[in-house]
Every structure is written in C-alpha cells, then in structure tokens.
Amino acid sequence: MILILFSTIFLLPVLLGLGKIMEKFSxxxxxxxxxxxxxxxxxxxxxxxxxxxxxxxxxxxxxxxILLGILYFFKEKLYLxxxxxxxxxxxxxxxxSIIILFTxxxxxxxxDHFGYYVPTIKWLTEYGLIKGxxxxxxxxxxxxxxxxxxxGFSNFxxxxxxxxxxxxxxxxxxxxxxxxxxHLCFIPILLFFSQSPxxxxxxxxxxxxxxxxxxxxxxxxxxxxxxSVFVFSIKPTMIWLPVLVFLCxxxxxxxxxxxxxxxxxxxxxxxxxxxxxxxxxxxxVSIGDFGFSxxxxxxxxxxxxxxxxxxxxxxxxxxxxxxxxxxxxxIKNWFLLKGIxxxxxxxxxxxxxxxxxxxxxxxxxxxxxxxxSLWIKSILVLVFSAQYRFFxxxxxxxxxVLFYEYWDRKKSIAAFSVLSLFFISLLTFPGIIQKYIPSFxxxxxxxxxxxxxxxxxxxxxxxxxxxCKVGNLKFNVSRNYPYNFETPLPAISPSFIFDDVxxxxxxxxxxxxxxxxxxxxxxMTSGEKKEASAVINIIENTDK
Numbered sequence: 391m392i393l394i395l396f397s398t399i400f401l402l403p404v405l406l407g408l409g410k411i412m413e414k415f416s417x418x419x420x421x422x423x424x425x426x427x428x429x430x431x432x433x434x435x436x437x438x439x440x441x442x443x444x445x446x447x448x449x450x451x452x453x454x455x456i457l458l459g460i461l462y463f464f465k466e467k468l469y470l471x472x473x474x475x476x477x478x479x480x481x482x483x484x485x486x487s488i489i490i491l492f493t494x495x496x497x498x499x500x501x502d503h504f505g506y507y508v509p510t511i512k513w514l515t516e517y518g519l520i521k522g523x524x525x526x527x528x529x530x531x532x533x534x535x536x537x538x539x540x541x542g543f544s545n546f547x548x549x550x551x552x553x554x555x556x557x558x559x560x561x562x563x564x565x566x567x568x569x570x571x572x573h574l575c576f577i578p579i580l581l582f583f584s585q586s587p588x589x590x591x592x593x594x595x596x597x598x599x600x601x602x603x604x605x606x607x608x609x610x611x612x613x614x615x616x617x618s619v620f621v622f623s624i625k626p627t628m629i630w631l632p633v634l635v636f637l638c639x640x641x642x643x644x645x646x647x648x649x650x651x652x653x654x655x656x657x658x659x660x661x662x663x664x665x666x667x668x669x670x671x672x673x674x675v676s677i678g679d680f681g682f683s684x685x686x687x688x689x690x691x692x693x694x695x696x697x698x699x700x701x702x703x704x705x706x707x708x709x710x711x712x713x714x715x716x717x718x719x720x721i722k723n724w725f726l727l728k729g730i731x732x733x734x735x736x737x738x739x740x741x742x743x744x745x746x747x748x749x750x751x752x753x754x755x756x757x758x759x760x761x762x763s764l765w766i767k768s769i770l771v772l773v774f775s776a777q778y779r780f781f782x783x784x785x786x787x788x789x790x791v792l793f794y795e796y797w798d799r800k801k802s803i804a805a806f807s808v809l810s811l812f813f814i815s816l817l818t819f820p821g822i823i824q825k826y827i828p829s830f831x832x833x834x835x836x837x838x839x840x841x842x843x844x845x846x847x848x849x850x851x852x853x854x855x856x857x858c859k860v861g862n863l864k865f866n867v868s869r870n871y872p873y874n875f876e877t878p879l880p881a882i883s884p885s886f887i888f889d890d891v892x893x894x895x896x897x898x899x900x901x902x903x904x905x906x907x908x909x910x911x912x913x914m915t916s917g918e919k920k921e922a923s924a925v926i927n928i929i930e931n932t933d934k
Contacts, residue, residue, distance in 0.1 A: 391494075394552045397556060398491070401556055402556075405434075406468045407461065408434050408458065408459040409428070411433065416616070417610065422567045423472065427560050428560075434459075438539065439519075442541075445518055446516055447514050447515050452542055482803070490581065492843075493581040493585075495585075495846070497848040497849070498551075500835075501832070503586040506530070507540075507551070508551070510541075516879055517906045519533060519663065519667055521908030522669065522908045528674070532674075533664075550849060557591060558580060562577065573598060576594075578806060585847070590783075593627075593628045593783060604756065611639045611643050611645045612649040622657075623656060631763070665680070669682045676691050690886075703723060707723070748791075748792060760787070764784055817838075818838055818839040820837070823836065850876075852868070854868065855874075855877045860896045860922050862902035863897060865881060872885060884929050887926070891922045
C-alpha cells in the first residue's frame with residue numbers, strides 16, 4: 391500500500407508534465423489536472439507504441455520519459471494546479487485514495503494477469519513489439535496499448551504493476567474537479583480491477599469521462615474523437631465510443647472531416663501494431679488478410695474461434711453441441727446458463743431494452759446516438775463472442791446516463807462509502823463469494839487480506855519451469871502450472887503447445903540467433919515431431 395502511494399506521488403507529476411507537452415502539440419482535451427494527466431497518458435502511450443517497434447521499453451526509455459515529465463512539471467509550475475482544490479476536496483480525495491491504495495494492494499486474482507498481462511509486459515520490457523509473437527502464444531498477439539503504457543513504467547516507477555490503482559486516483563481527481571459526483575459511485579466496483587493492469591478498467595473510466603465531456607458540452611471534437619480511438623486501441627470491444635463521437639460530430643456539432651485526422655492516425659498505428667504482432671488488423675479476427683508470412687496458422691485460429699464460442703456458453707457445452715443448436719436454442723441456452731452468468735446475460739438484454747425505451751421517451755438526439763452506439767457494439771459482441779466481460783462497460787454507461795442528474799455530492803459519497811465497505815469485505819473474505827456465488831469462478835482465486843500489503847502490494851512468485859527445444863526454437867514451459875507469468879522468455883503456455891502439436895506445426899524464430907526478429911509457424915519435420923512429443927511427455931508427466 392505504501393509503495394503504491396510512493397508510485398502515485400511520483401507518477402502524477404510525471405504524467406502532468408507529459409500532458410503539458412502533449413497539449414502543446416494537440417491542444418487541450420479539457421481544463422484541469424485530470425485533463426493534462428489524460429493527455430499525458432495518451433501521448434506517452436502512443437510514443438511508446440512507436441518506440442517499442444524498435445527497442446524494448448527498458449529502464450533507459452522509462453528514465454528519459456520520467457525526466458522529461460518532471461522537467462515540464464516544474465518548468466511550467468504545474469504544482470500550482472493542486473492549490474485549486476479546497477480543503478474539503480483535498481480531504482475527500484485523500485479518503486478515497488486511501489481506500490483505492492488499500493484494495494490495490496491485494497493479490498491479483500484475474501487469470502489473464504498470469505496468462506496475458508504479465509507475459510505481455512515482460513516481452514515489451516525485454517524485447518519490445520515482436521513480429522509474429524502470436525505464433526509463439528496466440529494471446530500475446532493482442533499487445534494492448536494499455537500494457538505498453540504499463541510496461542513503460544514497470545522498470546522502477548511501478549514494478550508491482552498497479553497502474554490501475556493510480557488511474558482510479560486520477561479518476562477521483564476528475565470527479566472532484568468537475569463536480570460530477572456520480573463517478574464516485576463507480577469507483578467501489580472498479581476496485582476489483584485495481585490489483586492488475588487489466589484493460590477493462592481504463593476503457594470503462596475513459597469512456598465515462600469522454601461521455602461526461604460530451605454531455606457537458608465539450609466541443610473539442612478532434613481530441614474527443616482521437617481519445618475515443620485511443621480507448622478503442624486499448625480494447626476493440628469499445629468500438630461504440632469512437633462511433634458515438636463520430637455520430638456526435640456529424641449530427642450535433644456539424645464538424646468537418648478534418649477533426650477526424652488525429653484519431654485516424656491513432657487508428658492506423660493500432661492497425662500497424664496488430665499486423666506486426668498478429669498478422670491481421672484487429673485481434674483476434676482474421677479479417678483483412680494481406681498475406682504476411684508471420685500470420686498465425688489457420689488451424690490455430692479456428693481452435694481459438696471454437697474456444698471463444700464455448701466461452702460464450704461458459705464452457706457448459708461442447709463445440710459440437712453448440713453447432714447443433716437452432717437459432718432459438720442459441721438464444722435460450724445463453725439465457726439459461728447455470729450460475730450467475732445467465733443472470734448477467736438477462737440483465738444485459740433487459741438493460742439495453744430499458745435504455746432504448748428511455749431514449750425513445752426522452753427524444754434527445756445525444757441519448758439516441760448513445761443508444762445506437764451501444765446497440766452497434768452489443769450486436770458485434772453477440773455475433774463474435776457474447777461473454778459478459780466484453781459488454782460489462784454497457785452497464786456503467788447506461789447507469790451513468792439514466793442517473794446523471796440525480797446524484798449530488800452527499801448521495802455519491804454515501805454510496806461510495808457503503809459500496810466500498812461491501813466490496814472490500816468480499817476481497818478480504820473471499821469465502822463469502824465462494825459460498826454464495828460458486829459459479830463466479832474468479833472468487834476461487836481471491837486470496838484475502840495479508841498484513842504485509844500495508845507496506846507493499848501482494849504478488850505471486852512461481853519460477854518453476856522446464857527448458858525445451860523443438861527445431862530451432864529453445865523455449866521454456868511453466869512446470870505444473872498453465873501460465874507463464876514468472877517463466878523466463880521465450881515461454882509458451884502448455885495449452886498452445888498442445889494446439890500446435892495437434893495441428894502438426896510449431897513456432898520457429900525468423901532468425902535462430904535472435905528471437906527479437908520475430909516468429910513464424912512451420913510444418914514440423916519427423917524429427918521435430920519427436921521433439922514435440924518429448925515436450926508433451928514432459929508437460930504431462932510433470933502435471934502428474
């Protein structure tokens with residue numbers, strides 16, 4: 391907790407300084423401390439994305455970036471911005487920040503933290519963006535811009551990967567600066583994402599901020615669109631946000647197409663980044679095939695697609711069973727899943743229709759455009775993979791619009807206090823979730839409170855692995871564990887090794903003497919099949 395506090399105190403001035411630099415080039419997103427910080431987050435994330443094509447985001451990149459931010463923080467006297475807060479607001483900020491810091495110090499429990507977030511950040515800090523990395527481990531093909539941002543500060547500023555906790559404090563500053571108190575009601579729920587660099591938290595926070603700016607009358611359409619595309623680059627399921635800003639530009643603000651320029655540049659960078667790491671413009675969709683040699687094998691993509699379909703039904707049906715569903719059975723079985731997932735699915739559809747009725751009754755152009763944007767996003771999610779984690783942001787947006795005018799400071803602080811106490815209780819005593827909501831699987835991975843977290847965030851260590859070799863590729867596999875968060879690079883998850891062997895292919899380095907040059911897949915020779923079989927035996931025997 392104390393170490394996250396030090397990281398926060400250190401990084402806020404850095405981001406303020408970097409934001410001031412960004413404003414000199416792009417203009418002001420909105421006034422205030424939080425506006426500069428958000429500009430700094432977007433600016434340095436984009437710069438580091440470009441840099442990571444050529445060099446790892448190592449301690450040298452981090453040091454230069456931090457010195458630049460600190461320099462501008464003092465040069466522009468940005469510390470004076472903090473004096474604009476009243477004593478009352480300072481006390482509220484401190485109160486909320488203590489709760490955020492406390493919950494951010496719990497053990498990470500989101501499984502993607504171990505199988506996706508940490509391995510991605512390790513690759514970025516040690517090698518940068520690697521061409522065809524998805525051939526080694528398909529999940530790594532995502533390389534979210536948020537993980538690029540986290541990686542850049544992970545060498546010494548935030549080594550425990552608690553950037554999401556810092557973002558929640560920034561979100562608190564925004565709510566208090568703007569006197570939009572409803573935002574405080576969301577923070578207790580978002581505390582569940584504060585222990586890991588999950589991209590779910592920033593996209594929810596940023597979308598709520600952008601939506602609030604639009605509702606408040608911010609007409610800086612160029613930067614609003616650019617920032618909405620930036621949010622999309624963090625997580626493409628947020629496509630509704632750039633769609634909304636574009637619709638607002640067209641039908642409300644009547645802006646010309648020049649305002650789309652900056653956002654279009656960000657979008658192009660996003661496509662290039664994905665093509666470099668995945669072979670296609672948007673992960674994990676194999677649309678837009680330009681024939682790059684490092685794109686993943688079709689059989690692996692089909693396997694991934696099948697898994698996504700099964701995840702839609704919470705792995706309660708086999709792929710063969712799902713294929714036999716009629717249209718009516720697809721809908722019915724999705725609503726009637728065992729456990730909490732079915733209730734979330736039902737609530738999702740009910741919320742959408744309720745919001746649609748609300749938009750029809752209000753007959754306000756902005757609310758109608760928000761409704762259209764959410765329906766576009768929802769339809770795409772339902773078509774590709776209707777997992778609740780892909781539409782969780784919709785609940786926040788609908789609640790925000792429905793109750794935007796009804797939450798004052800007093801009500802919001804009361805709601806924040808009660809909800810925080812409730813959710814901290816769940817994190818501290820995970821047995822409550824395990825007993826009363828057994829179908830919520832993440833509850834089984836919560837470790838509860840440890841007294842050491844008052845000083846430093848709780849983290850897991852697992853450095854047991856096997857050295858393996860297939861063809862020209864020497865790699866490591868975690869021993870008796872499905873993820874590689876502590877395994878030295880290059881590392882491959884056991885599940886992808888099984889998929890590769892089944893497809894009779896295996897990843898190989900483009901340059902056998904330098905894995906930073908990237909990876910492609912190749913059909914295995916008879917000798918390589920024997921090596922792969924030996925690796926499978928090692929994994930299976932270790933698991934036993």
